[in-house]
Amino acid sequence: MKIGVVVFPGSNCELDTQHVLQNLLGQEVKMLWHQQRDLDGSDVIILPGGFSYGDYLRTGAIARFSPIMESVIEFAAKGKPVLGICNGFQILMECGLLPGALVTNGSLKFISDDVIVKVEAGNSIYTSKYDHSQLLKMPIAHIGGSFFADDDTLAEIESDDRVAFRYCDAEGNANSESNPNASIGNIAGIYNKKGNVLGLMPHPERASESVLGSTDGLGLFESLILSN
Amino acid sequence: MIRAEVIVTLKDGILDPEGKTITGALGGVGIEGIKEIGTGKYFHIQLSTNNLEKARSSTEAVCEKLLSNPVIEKYTYKIIEE
Known part of the structure; x- marks a missing residue:
């Protein structure tokens, strides 16, 4: 499988x-510079974490106008997998591939910590x-990761079973104590309608080796490889 | 010459943690008579057209497409002829 990772x-x-x-998983990975339009025959596109354009204006607001994003939007429209992690999630929302918005954490603090999330929409x-x-x-590492959607959008996401992950405690309870950034509904990640686009704030790539304290993120990439 | 001034603020009901924190500091500042302070962004724009209508539509377009996120923000603008 050929995976394109977009670099802003x-x-x-x-x-x-x-x-x-x-x-770790033996896949072919291509780095795709944001100024190019060609996705180099990628089967999957990943928008990685970071601080594209210094988070100026709003997180992801400027990156979403990069030339490559037109191709990514077309790619997603064909039902191909597009994964946005952290800043990638923010970019997916700014460009309209995912609904809602990500706003400043309720605490106003940058949070760098391990969190627990529950897999909501299985399969x-x-x-x-x-x-x-x-x-x-x-782990999460962000200051602008508080999920927001208006009531109608939220109701639609919930009734369509499009919440991918929810922040919770070690017993699986999703409540305000287990909500690190004041996200509505403790939402940590969502799918688009077709389910081929996923955005999430936690970093599965930083939880894929035991030396880093968790291998729980690896399953996400393994699932993606299995699906292709 | 035409320029524009744009102010982008959070929609009602969207948490403004920065504004809340500033409001919380009012007691320590010792100024009375203020109920609440909210935050927003200010942009000044130099238009390259002398046509007022064109200036207005360009300003609205940049507010809608780039300067604000309609999911969480609203904007106001002023067109200024000099």
Whole structure:
């Protein structure tokens, strides 16, 4: 499988993502510069974490106008997998591939910590290796990761079963104490309608080797490879 | 010459943690008579057209497409002829 990782000025998780997919999972990874339009025959596109364009204006607001994003939007429209991690999630929302918005954490603080999330919508192309309601430990590292959607949008996401991951405690309870950034509904990740586009704030690529404290993120990439 | 001034603020009901924190500091500042302070962004734009209508439509377009995120923000603008 050929995986294209888009690099924007200010991306900083592209090499971690490449390392996991290439060195741990044996996949072919291509770095795609944001100024190009060609996706180089990629089967999957990943928008990695980082601080594209210094988070100027709003997170992801400027990156979404990069030339490559037109091709990514077309690629997603064909039902191909597009995964956005952290800043990648923010870019997917700014360009309209995912609904809602990500705003400043309720605490106003940059949070760099391990969190627990629950796998909500089982059996997607991104979660087939997990059990429904499985708890995963993954790190977050952001200041603008508080999920927001208006009431109608939120109701639609919930009723369509499009919440991918929810922040929770070690017992699986999603409540305000287990909500690190004041996200509505403790939402940590969502799918688009077709289920081929996923955005999430936690970093699965930083939770894929035991030396880093968790391998819970690896299943997401393994699921994606299995689906292709 | 035409220029524009744009102010982007969060929509009602969207948490403004920065504004809340500033409001919380009011007691320590010792100024009375203020109920709440909210935050926003200010942009000044130099238009390259002398046509007022064109200036207005360009300003609205940049507000809609780039300067604000309609999911969470609203904007106001002023066109200024000099």
